[in-house]
Amino acid sequence: MKSTKIIATYIVFLIALGAVPGLSGCASHREHDTESLLSAAGFHTMTPSTPQQQASYESLPAHKIQRLERNGRVVYAYADKKAGVVYVGNEAEYQRFQQLAEQQKIANEEVESSEMNEDAAMNWGVWGPAGFRR
Helix, strand or coil, rough: CCCHHHHHHHHHHHHHHHHHHHHHHHHHHHHHHHHHHHCCCCCCHHHHHHHHHHHHHHHHCCCCCCEEEEEEEEEEEECCCCCCEEEEHHHHHHHHHHHHHHHHHHHHHHHHHHHHHHHHHHHHHHHHHHHCCC
């Protein structure tokens, strides 16, 4: 009986320990997903090379899509400050990005729902299999 409690406590500790690194990577993972979606939607990357481009780049917030007007045209820009590049796209590419992002959101929700159903089917509770709960 006592050894079951010790094992259950140890398992909970290991699960909690494994969750900490995963939490710190969430933002980085979302940024990578956004950059992948931008590329898939047709955005292209530019590296600022002139002082004027560098100043414009520095004024952009990191990891946020900005709608800008340049020479009477609408463009969308996303600064990846770690890589030192800007993803640039037009209206059609931005609309495609939004479609892809929505499709990915739906797919992620389906995966989460499926995982929850699998956990329920296995009779897992908050702390693990029913045999370890006390």
